[in-house]
Amino acid sequence: xxxxxxxxxxxTSTVALFLVGFVGGMVSGFxxxxxxxxxxxxxxxxxxxxxxxxxSNMAHKFPKALVGAYKRNKYGQVDVKLGVVMGIFAExxxxxxxxxxxxxxxxxxxxxxxxxxxFVFVVVLAIVGGLVLRDGMAEKRGLAETQxxxxxxxxxxxxxxxxxxxxxxMLHVKIIDAHVSFLVLIPxxxxxxxxxxxxxxxxxxxxxSMMYFIGLPALMASATELVIAFVMGLxxxxxxxxxxxxxxxxxxxxxxxxxFGIQIGAIxxxxxxxxxxxFVMAAIMLLVLASRFFYIPGxxxxxxxxxxxxxxxIKTLNAVGDGTLGFALLFGAVMILQAxxxxxxxxxQTTEAMETATLTPALASVGLVGQLSPFxxxxxxxxxxxxxxxxxxxxxxxxxxxxxxxxxxxxxSLVASGAEYGGLGESxxxxxxxxxxxxxDDIKGQAGAAGVACETHVVHGQVVDREILSMAExxxxxxxxxxRRGRRGLARMMLGQATANVIGRANCNVLxxxxxxxxxxxxxxLATDGSRYADAAALTAGELARRCNTPVTVVSVVNPEDAAxxxxxxxxxxxxxxxxxxxxxxxxxxxxxxxxxxACIIEVAQEKNADLIxxxxxxxxxxxxxxxxxxxxxxxxxTSCAVFVVKGG
Amino acid sequence: xxxxxxxxxxSHRTLISTLVFGAASVALYLxxxxxxxxxxxxxxxxRQGHKGYVAxxxxxxxxxxxxxxxxxSHFWDMMGLKARK
Numbered sequence: 146x147x148x149x150x151x152x153x154x155x156x157t158s159t160v161a162l163f164l165v166g167f168v169g170g171m172v173s174g175f176x177x178x179x180x181x182x183x184x185x186x187x188x189x190x191x192x193x194x195x196x197x198x199x200x201s202n203m204a205h206k207f208p209k210a211l212v213g214a215y216k217r218n219k220y221g222q223v224d225v226k227l228g229v230v231m232g233i234f235a236e237x238x239x240x241x242x243x244x245x246x247x248x249x250x251x252x253x254x255x256x257x258x259x260x261x262x263x264f265v266f267v268v269v270l271a272i273v274g275g276l277v278l279r280d281g282m283a284e285k286r287g288l289a290e291t292q293x294x295x296x297x298x299x300x301x302x303x304x305x306x307x308x309x310x311x312x313x314x315m316l317h318v319k320i321i322d323a324h325v326s327f328l329v330l331i332p333x334x335x336x337x338x339x340x341x342x343x344x345x346x347x348x349x350x351x352x353x354s355m356m357y358f359i360g361l362p363a364l365m366a367s368a369t370e371l372v373i374a375f376v377m378g379l380x381x382x383x384x385x386x387x388x389x390x391x392x393x394x395x396x397x398x399x400x401x402x403x404x405f406g407i408q409i410g411a412i413x414x415x416x417x418x419x420x421x422x423x424f425v426m427a428a429i430m431l432l433v434l435a436s437r438f439f440y441i442p443g444x445x446x447x448x449x450x451x452x453x454x455x456x457x458x459i460k461t462l463n464a465v466g467d468g469t470l471g472f473a474l475l476f477g478a479v480m481i482l483q484a485x486x487x488x489x490x491x492x493x494q495t496t497e498a499m500e501t502a503t504l505t506p507a508l509a510s511v512g513l514v515g516q517l518s519p520f521x522x523x524x525x526x527x528x529x530x531x532x533x534x535x536x537x538x539x540x541x542x543x544x545x546x547x548x549x550x551x552x553x554x555x556x557x558s559l560v561a562s563g564a565e566y567g568g569l570g571e572s573x574x575x576x577x578x579x580x581x582x583x584x585x586d587d588i589k590g591q592a593g594a595a596g597v598a599c600e601t602h603v604v605h606g607q608v609v610d611r612e613i614l615s616m617a618e619x620x621x622x623x624x625x626x627x628x629r630r631g632r633r634g635l636a637r638m639m640l641g642q643a644t645a646n647v648i649g650r651a652n653c654n655v656l657x658x659x660x661x662x663x664x665x666x667x668x669x670x671l672a673t674d675g676s677r678y679a680d681a682a683a684l685t686a687g688e689l690a691r692r693c694n695t696p697v698t699v700v701s702v703v704n705p706e707d708a709a710x711x712x713x714x715x716x717x718x719x720x721x722x723x724x725x726x727x728x729x730x731x732x733x734x735x736x737x738x739x740x741x742x743x744a745c746i747i748e749v750a751q752e753k754n755a756d757l758i759x760x761x762x763x764x765x766x767x768x769x770x771x772x773x774x775x776x777x778x779x780x781x782x783x784t785s786c787a788v789f790v791v792k793g794g
Numbered sequence: 795x796x797x798x799x800x801x802x803x804x805s806h807r808t809l810i811s812t813l814v815f816g817a818a819s820v821a822l823y824l825x826x827x828x829x830x831x832x833x834x835x836x837x838x839x840x841r842q843g844h845k846g847y848v849a850x851x852x853x854x855x856x857x858x859x860x861x862x863x864x865x866x867s868h869f870w871d872m873m874g875l876k877a878r879k
Contacts, residue, residue, distance in 0.1 A: 154827075204855045208855050386837075389838060391851045393833055394834070397855070398826075401823065404866040412875055
């Protein structure tokens with residue numbers, strides 16, 4: 146048996162590996178597929194044995210898949226159970242694939258595995274590259290699938306697969322609410338794993354198989370594939386590491402470049418037309434294929450499977466192969482960077498024009514650049530909706546409130562993009578944008594019917610709260626309206642992290658509308674502790690009560706342990722607020738209670754059948770919020786009525 | 795329908811996160827080069843039957859990915875590189 150040789154790490158090889166990783170990452174982000182089909186051959190060109198190239202590639206990929214799967218699970222795009230089951234079967238495929246590789250190495254030496262990997266590359270890249278090129282050409286002529294509006298129709302194959310019923314083998318795929326026999330998943334998983342173990346790109350089989358055999362939407366298939374990639378990547382890396390084939394130094398240098406490149410590539414796709422992405426993808430694949438093709442005669446000659454070639458001939462062929470691969474990498478890098486540069490330049494011009502247009506009316510009407518509005522200005526609302534049942538109430542109540550206040554409503558929806566969405570692919574991203582646009586158009590229609598002026602915004606980003614805050618700032622919004630809870634997992638159990646972050650960091654008021662809330666102007670509960678934040682809340686509550694002719698109960702809570710000392714002060718605070726609201730013409734009563742603030746406020750809201758609680762926010766975030774705690778957050782977690790958080794002071 | 799991206803101002807939080815993760819990332823890579831020979835040696839020890847060293851590359855992959863991934867994400871965020879459609 147021939148032992149595995151690791152290459153020496155010189156300055157040149159380190160820089161070359163970093164650059165290869167960078168370009169591989171860019172390509173991977175740009176074309177929405179694993180970059181291993183670039184990385185593995187490039188490493189082999191640098192003299193890394195095929196088995197080490199594949200093993201080291203796997204080791205750099207699985208943690209990226211874990212992070213990507215975790216992030217996309219937060220958006221409800223991942224079916225963890227399906228991913229794990231497919232991943233386990235893929236692991237079997239990895240074991241088989243790895244044994245094939247080891248067997249070839251033991252029988253024919255490193256040159257045998259080099260030939261095997263190169264051959265599989267040529268075949269797979271010819272098929273996939275050809276299909277992508279065909280798609281790109283069809284798309285340019287306007288005939289492609291992706292030009293059609295997104296549809297939920299199942300393929301006949303998926304319908305047949307879902308109709309199979311084998312008792313004891315049925316698996317509930319929760320994300321699409323369908324039952325699939327895991328017997329179907331065995332060949333799909335094994336094929337995915339075998340390809341991954343051979344060329345480190347399992348996604349070429351994993352994603353299409355989940356789409357066409359199971360009927361998973363493309364977005365969910367690509368997200369669930371990340372779970373498979375993690376499970377089989379981890380298992381595969383351990384298997385190869387047990388064989389001593391993982392050169393972790395190479396993996397980490399590749400990773401260093403790849404993580405920088407992937408974001409550029411993923412963002413680059415958003416600046417070019419779909420078919421351009423496909424042409425670039427096909428061109429790179431076919432160039433890589435061609436480069437591998439030039440090495441094959443040398444390998445065949447070494448193994449004496451063809452008449453021995455002269456050393457000079459092999460050297461020339463290898464040099465042509467190296468040159469072709471170098472050209473493929475350079476071509477990919479130039480195309481992507483050029484697309485990005487042009488896009489950013491155009492975007493800057495558009496953004497500058499928009500910012501001027503947005504700021505001017507705000508300055509003219511208010512005389513303030515800032516958006517702080519503790520005194521109840523309700524001119525510009527920002528409604529954030531993800532299209533889920535959790536934001537439906539926010540949409541309804543936001544529209545109603547905008548109607549009552551005569552406000553201009555801006556509605557935004559976030560389309561996930563970023564490095565961990567590199568696997569999305571252009572057509573999938575396009576579907577997401579189309580779905581978000583359709584949802585926003587619905588809301589615009591509803592708003593129009595209610596006589597509310599409405600603008601819609603599809604925003605690209607990774608972190609929901611950051612994008613909401615950024616948009617609120619850009620629009621100088623007076624109020625952000627949003628739902629309370631996240632879509633999945635732990636977020637269902639508690640206040641959604643995004644909502645908590647928006648409340649903590651927004652400069653304007655925030656209206657949080659739980660799923661079951663209906664704001665009908667029945668009763669407002671105003672919580673006060675005498676702070677300047679609570680005073681700002683009192684002013685806003687007064688404005689709302691006046692506009693909607695709604696009675697108000699002012700509540701202040703004292704801690705039972707120091708009740709005696711503080712009760713008199715608290716009563717004074719409540720009386721001051723009650724007097725102010727009464728002067729404003731609001732029907733108002735005051736209450737001083739003993740106990741835990743959030744529990745008492747929620748109790749009064751229930752007793753009064755209130756539909757709105759108004760609180761002032763101290764704006765604590767991060768560690769401070771964890772240490773000090775947030776009454777506002779606890780109220781939000783415990784009540785089913787809407788909560789108006791006033792940011793003031 | 796306009797498509798927007800977030801503002802280009804760099805918050806202190808982003809700057810600090812970038813610097814912290816950047817420093818951690820540099821430290822990790824320095825360690826990788828300093829212990830480069832030991833890592834190669836470990837792989838050959840695994841081949842000789844010392845399978846306990848298998849955990850080392852796996853742990854290295856996880857730690858580097860989280861730290862360097864956080865750094866690059868903050869880095870591009872700081873540079874204002876954002877998607878658009």
